[in-house]
Structures are given as C-alpha cells and as structure tokens.
Amino acid sequence: MxxxxxxxxxxxxxxxxxxxxxxxxxxxxxxxxxxxxxxxxxxxxxESLLPFTHEPLKRLGLIERMRASAFIKKYSVQFVSTSGKASQPFYFNTRYDDDVAQTWQVxxxxxxxxxxxxxxxxxxxxxxxxxxxxxxxxxxxxxxxxxxxxxxxxxxxxxxxxxxxxxxxxxxxxxxxxxxxDPELNKVAVWTYYKGAKRDNGIDEGTTTVAFLPEKGWFWHIPLHDDRVSVGVVAEGKYLTRDGVKAPKDIFHREVTQNKWIEEYLAPGKSTGDYYITNEFSYHSRxxxxxxxxxxxxxxxxxxxxxxxxxxxxxxxxxxxxxxxxxxxxxxxxxxxxxxxxxxxxxxxxxxxxxxxxxxxx
Known part of the structure; x- marks a missing residue:
C-alpha cells in the first residue's frame, strides 16, 4: 500500500x-x-462463460487453473420450444477451434x-x-x-x-x-437456484438451455457444480406481473408451468429458497x-x-x-x-x- x-x-x-x-x-x-x-x-x-472468454483467460494465465477447477465444463447451448421440445445441442466444436470449443459454467x-x-x-x-x-x-x-x-x-x-x-x-x-x-430491452428477470434437479449426462451435463415462453419470454437453465442449477425467467414486466402477481417466488413458479421441459427438469429438485428479481437492467453510458x-x-x-x-x-x-x-x-x-x-x-x-x-x- x-x-x-x-x-x-x-x-x-x-x-x-x-x-x-x-x-x-x-x-x-x-x-x-x-x-x-x-x-x-x-x-x-x-454464471455462464462463452467460448470467446478463452482469449482473455489465456492472457491472464488462468486456463490451467480453470481446467483444474470444479467448474462444470460447457460444450454447447440448446433451445427449447414453447411446447417443451428441445433442439439438438449446438456444439461449439462444430464452429470453433478445439482450444475454445469447451468453456465453463462458473x-x-x-x-x-x-x-x-x-x-x-x-x-x-x-x-x-x-x-x-x-x-x-x-x-x-x-x-x-x-x-x-x-x-x-x-x-x-x-x-x-x-x-x-x-x-x-x-x-x-x-x-x-x-x-x-434501452427501451427496446425493458425486461424483468426473476431467478433462483435448484439442487437435485434433473440434468443431462456426459458432455451435455453443462449445456446452457434457453427455453421459450409464449410471450417473448424465456428461461435460462445453467448447470453448476455442487449439484446446483441456476434457473431464471426473463420477460416484459407487464407479462410477469399479470393478474397482480408480484412476489418473485410466485412469478417464478407460475412461469415454470409454462414450459414442459423446464417443469420436467426442475421436478426432482428443490429451490434453495432464495428468489431474486431485477428490472430495467439494459443500459449504456453516453x-x-x-x-x-x-x-x-x-x-x-x-x-x-x-x-x-x-x-x-x-x-x-x-x-x-x-x-x-x-x-x-x-x-x-x-x-x-x-x-x-x-x-x-x-x-x-x-x-x-x-x-x-x-x-x-x-
């Protein structure tokens, strides 16, 4: 100092x-x-890293430390329709070189x-x-x-x-x-964490899933280590707070029923008990x-x-x-x-x- x-x-x-x-x-x-x-x-x-984070992590000299960590390896992203049907995962190695084709959920x-x-x-x-x-x-x-x-x-x-x-x-x-x-991105996010939820095996264990809702909204589903999953819903505030529902926990569990894939994967698990909400999070500086x-x-x-x-x-x-x-x-x-x-x-x-x-x- x-x-x-x-x-x-x-x-x-x-x-x-x-x-x-x-x-x-x-x-x-x-x-x-x-x-x-x-x-x-x-x-x-x-919590989710993109393949493009490999370059700065390499510059920092942290790639080997990341490889030795407990963080879940992420090889792909998949999308789930409003009906609950999952797409074939998009594997990063089909587009990017091997050294960046695997990243992490942290x-x-x-x-x-x-x-x-x-x-x-x-x-x-x-x-x-x-x-x-x-x-x-x-x-x-x-x-x-x-x-x-x-x-x-x-x-x-x-x-x-x-x-x-x-x-x-x-x-x-x-x-x-x-x-x-940014008025074009005037969204609200509500999220929590689950333990004991269903997750895929092998290289699909760390897949990021984007599951769609009927009204231009979506869920993220991000598997973490220690049997934890980060899961949240993003949509316009007027949609999420419809019918006067405003408590984050109530909003979250109502929206879970709107996508069968999310409902199925969360069913065996249990929320850790904390629910978070944020709004008007899109902005830039002049x-x-x-x-x-x-x-x-x-x-x-x-x-x-x-x-x-x-x-x-x-x-x-x-x-x-x-x-x-x-x-x-x-x-x-x-x-x-x-x-x-x-x-x-x-x-x-x-x-x-x-x-x-x-x-x-x-």
Missing part, C-alpha cells in the same frame, strides 16, 4: 473487469489499488475470488469493504476517489487514471448522468470516460442475459483497458483521445451483441 495514497491506477470494483485489469497492470509493473465495496467471496449472478463467488486472488498474486494492492463515495476532480479531470473505509473513516486515494469497474451500479455513469436505458477516467464492462453497458455476453465483455474490456492504460502511462496522456481505440473496440463489440439480442426478441 502507498503511504501517501498516491497510485499509478485506481480501480473501482473487484469483479471480473476490475480484477483482470488490475492483474495485468500490476504485471506491467504499475502501482495499482483495487477498491472493493464487499468482502469476497460474495454472491453474484452471471459459480461466481468462486470464479471472482480466483480472479481477485490472481490480481493480488501479481502485486495489485486490494482493499475490501471499502465504499467509493465520490470522484475527486480538478476541473473536468478526475484525479482520484474519496472512500469510506471499513472502520467508518474516510480517506482519499489519487492517481492519474481511475478505472470504473463497478458493474451494473455504473458508479461514474450514474454520477455523471451518462447512463441511458461516454466511455473523460480525462483521468475510463469505464469497463457493465459499468459502461449491460445488454441482456440471453447470450451470456456480460462476463465475456467484462474480461475482454479488462484486458483491453490494461493495455490501453499501460500505453497512456507510458505516454503520460490520460485524455479521452488516448483511449479512442479502446472505446471504439468496446462499442463495436457491444453493438454487435445488441443486434443479436434485438433479433432474438423480434
């Missing part, structure tokens, strides 16, 4: 984008501080802890249970953050560049009023940052859970941001112009996913 609170880079949030960027920046030799509001390990939704408390531990191992300074209260500024330039420490006292940390990796809280975008909701500030992952944009793009974009943006920030430090230039390539690449990836999501719902 720096005695005077001065660092090369500050990072807000120790999720996948923050921990991956911190690890690589520390590996470059920079003095970085990763600030996390919670105490890890902690719960988080978003329990985020364990996966995110692994990434945070990796950042620490690389030399990143980490403070947990520390809440960022505000951005410090010199005119239009961000110069650091003000935080509340675990003992309740406040402190200031400063750096020429701050990375907002705060996830869907989107700390900087919300504070700067950059956050823009800007990718400003002088001394850069947005990563969900802090910049979140689309929709249907293609499991959140973790991929988080990891990729973490790697890209680390390289971009390293170049900025070398050039001593932290202006938005310095990060134009990063912003353009991130926006392009998000827009490509957005088009796919729009097609899915329309």
């Amino acid at each position: 720096s005695d005077n609170g001065q660092y090369d880079v500050l990072l807000i949030g120790a999720g996948p984008s923050g921990s991956s960027a911190a690890a690589l920046l520390a590996e470059y030799g920079h003095n970085v501080l990763l600030i996390e509001r919670e105490k890890f390990p902690r719960y988080h939704i978003g 329990l985020r408390s364990e996966f995110d802890q692994m990434l945070l531990d990796h950042a620490r191992d690389k030399g990143a300074n980490v403070v947990e249970e520390t809440k960022v209260l505000d951005l410090l500024r010199d005119g239009d330039r961000v110069t650091g953050v003000r935080v509340r420490q675990p003992d309740g006292t406040e402190a200031e940390y400063r750096a020429p560049i701050t990375l907002d990796c705060s996830g869907k809280e989107s700390f900087a975008a919300s504070r700067n009023r950059w956050r823009v909701p 800007h990718c940052g400003c002088e001394g500030l850069l947005l990563l992952g969900d802090a910049f944009c979140f689309l929709d859970p249907v293609f499991s793009s959140g973790l991929m974009l988080a990891l990729k943006s973490g790697v890209m941001a680390a390289d971009a920030v390293h170049a900025a430090i070398e050039a001593n230039d932290f202006s938005p112009a310095q990060f134009e390539d990063y912003a353009a690449t991130l926006r392009e990836g998000i827009e490509n996913m957005r088009k796919l999501v729009y097609v899915f719902y329309h």
Whole structure:
C-alpha cells in the first residue's frame, strides 16, 4: 500500500473487469489499488462463460487453473420450444477451434475470488469493504476517489487514471448522468437456484438451455457444480406481473408451468429458497470516460442475459483497458483521445451483441 495514497491506477470494483485489469497492470509493473465495496467471496449472478472468454483467460494465465477447477465444463447451448421440445445441442466444436470449443459454467463467488486472488498474486494492492463515495476532480479531470473505509473513516486515494469497474451500479455513469436505458430491452428477470434437479449426462451435463415462453419470454437453465442449477425467467414486466402477481417466488413458479421441459427438469429438485428479481437492467453510458477516467464492462453497458455476453465483455474490456492504460502511462496522456481505440473496440463489440439480442426478441 502507498503511504501517501498516491497510485499509478485506481480501480473501482473487484469483479471480473476490475480484477483482470488490475492483474495485468500490476504485471506491467504499475502501482495499482483495487477498491472493493464487499468482502469476497460474495454472491453474484452471471454464471455462464462463452467460448470467446478463452482469449482473455489465456492472457491472464488462468486456463490451467480453470481446467483444474470444479467448474462444470460447457460444450454447447440448446433451445427449447414453447411446447417443451428441445433442439439438438449446438456444439461449439462444430464452429470453433478445439482450444475454445469447451468453456465453463462458473459459480461466481468462486470464479471472482480466483480472479481477485490472481490480481493480488501479481502485486495489485486490494482493499475490501471499502465504499467509493465520490470522484475527486480538478476541473473536468478526475484525479482520484474519496472512500469510506471499513472502520467508518474516510480517506482519499489519487492517481492519474481511475478505472470504473463497478458493474451494473455504473458508479461514474450514474454520477455523471451518462447512463441511458434501452427501451427496446425493458425486461424483468426473476431467478433462483435448484439442487437435485434433473440434468443431462456426459458432455451435455453443462449445456446452457434457453427455453421459450409464449410471450417473448424465456428461461435460462445453467448447470453448476455442487449439484446446483441456476434457473431464471426473463420477460416484459407487464407479462410477469399479470393478474397482480408480484412476489418473485410466485412469478417464478407460475412461469415454470409454462414450459414442459423446464417443469420436467426442475421436478426432482428443490429451490434453495432464495428468489431474486431485477428490472430495467439494459443500459449504456453516453461516454466511455473523460480525462483521468475510463469505464469497463457493465459499468459502461449491460445488454441482456440471453447470450451470456456480460462476463465475456467484462474480461475482454479488462484486458483491453490494461493495455490501453499501460500505453497512456507510458505516454503520460490520460485524455479521452488516448483511449479512442479502446472505446471504439468496446462499442463495436457491444453493438454487435445488441443486434443479436434485438433479433432474438423480434
């Protein structure tokens, strides 16, 4: 830790984008501080990796650790019609090279802890249970953050560049009023976890299943290790809350009866008892940052859970941001112009996913 609170880079949030960027920046030799509001390990939704996450995980040096983990291997995705008929799984090896044709379904408390531990191992300074209260500024330039420490006292940390990796809280975008909701994706998600539910065998054990509902809604069914399944329903709020039903548990169990495949696979199991709900989760930021500030992952944009793009974009943006920030430090230039390539690449990836999501719902 720096005695005077001065660092090369500050990072807000120790999720996948923050921990991956911190690890690589520390590996470059920079003095970085990763600030996390919670105490890890902690719960988080978003458990399915895409084949495209192989590249950032390889860059981080974590492929062998993933292979040795207990995470369920994922080889495919399948779709289930409203009548409950399952498609033939789409196996990734029919489209992608062998080294990326298998990925994983992860329990985020364990996966995110692994990434945070990796950042620490690389030399990143980490403070947990520390809440960022505000951005410090010199005119239009961000110069650091003000935080509340675990003992309740406040402190200031400063750096020429701050990375907002705060996830869907989107700390900087919300504070700067950059956050823009996507009216085309005004959905509600309700989810829980099951133990003892039916699952397939062999390479199909880790298949992600998307099961359709009659009113442009769908279920996700994601097998996890420890005999756990993540299962949730996504649809428009007016559909899910029809007839005055508003309790997440009641919504969930009513919708289970709307798809025979979901009903059959959950029947032998039992919910762990916790039900979650979130709404209006699709948004983007008008800007990718400003002088001394850069947005990563969900802090910049979140689309929709249907293609499991959140973790991929988080990891990729973490790697890209680390390289971009390293170049900025070398050039001593932290202006938005310095990060134009990063912003353009991130926006392009998000827009490509957005088009796919729009097609899915329309």
